[in-house]
Amino acid sequence: MTMSLQNPLLKVENLSHYYGDQIGCENINFDIYNGEVLGVVGESGSGKTTLLKLISGLLCPNAGSVAFDTRIEGLRDIYKMSEPERRLLMRTDWGIVYQNPKDGLRMNVSAGANIGERLMAIGNRNYANIRSDSSDWLEKVEMDLERMDHFPETFSGGMLQRLQIARNLITKPRLVFMDEPTSGLDVSVQARLLDLVRGLVSKLGIACVIVSHDLGVMRLLSHRLMVMKSGKVVEQGLTDQVLDDPQDPYTQLLVSSILPV
């Protein structure tokens, strides 16, 4: 892939964050282009979630910058925007799928309301339109239309993640962040969900940053892979290259399954 002519969608430079003396992540650099899926792997505590929060506007970094290619003004540092601008981006051009669906859903309202919320948040005031868009999205994440008015409490783990995905994708975001979207799910449920994510992402041309422990997930979904250890990136490149011919000794251990991830 040659995308050098294009501007990156997200440009991360020298990004660092510390929790007191503790390194969250340190000196991270990468670009993401439209439609590209970037995987982030690493052992527990290596800084994956910290990085995801930093680049999705949820945690202000101690150093470095995160720039997003805004529709009107091009690349802009998201932490130099005003808060309303950043929050508007978060509910239009971005999506965030949380590891724990309870963090990403309203558990006290129906599936349809969860999916339609972003439409209402950006000013849609026609009930019938909101309802029909929501049910379209329920179908796109391969859920029964009967579930439209049911509460999330009655849903399985896999269904909750589908609901989160529909809720995020309904505004056609350009960039979606997912933190371990399939962890805690049965293997067969995982596989179907991964297929769904892969299908939607490629069909809609959405760029995606996916954090996972699971190299199998990465092999399936991500175009590029970033390996983290102790808050630093030890290796990044095309997924197949990194997995088939790892250069860094730590990645070599990971790939050879000597280290549990």
Place this chain on the structure above:
Amino acid sequence: MTASSQNKNTNGSMENPEILEGYNFAYLDDQTKRMIRRAILKAVAIPGYQVPFGSREMPLPFGWGTGGIQVTASIIGQDDILKVIDQGSDDTTNAVNIRNFFGKTAGVDTTEKTNKATVIQTRHRIPETPLSKDQILVYQVPIPEPLRWLEHRETETRKMHALAEYGVMHVGLYENIAHYGRVTTSYDYPVQVDDRYIMSPSPIPKFDNPKMDKMPALQLFGAGREKRIYAVPPFTKVKSLDFDDHPFTIESWEESCALCGSSNSFLDEVITDDEGTRMFVCSDSNFCKEQIEKLTNAPLLQNGDGS
């Protein structure tokens, strides 16, 4: 009602001769009143915005209108005439107690007549008789935050107000329509004030919401337990939230009031005997009384001036 212990004058107002010794006028100390007045001024300057204030202990438990009482105590003057209603009625224990409280601590005149009052403290209703620009309506508010059911974090609700991030308010309406085919919220129906702040109108029936819009009287809201004051200045736009294809509507009744025959007031269903016989009567007891008086006086007037 303790009318027997009070003298009704010709205006229908009641004078309270027995002022309690040893209390400041209207109970609150001057410093507290100044603090509350500052909060009220700020609230009036930013329509619909909830202003925090240092709510005081009152000789009534929270939930008995301590927020409204503190607002009333801070704005009432010697010459004011106070009306207190609870669910539309002047006669309930709560209304009587609050009226007596101000009778005894401020010595102000009180009345049941809506058009005679200069200050009206209310719980759960707006009078049917339209209010004028010389009047102030003080609401008792239990839960001031309209976003609370969606978001329990105070820091977040404040931010949502500050950034006018209100789209999620419609999630509640959506949910209602999805489950019941229409918006079933009938009390405390959220409004947007002056095209800006979303506000909880306190648990008045949505029937009363349209009265808030461009009301000539100043509307003040006091929440004692939650320590918030907010306001709608006179003649300010107040809009009830809705969807384009599910517009806001108010309650209506097949029946008319069984006592006064009114067909455009808010009706309460009351059970009149042990057999469960029901009838509908005005919730605004003073309005109902006045309608009955008008009916009985009408023929006389017609004969009198020939018009």
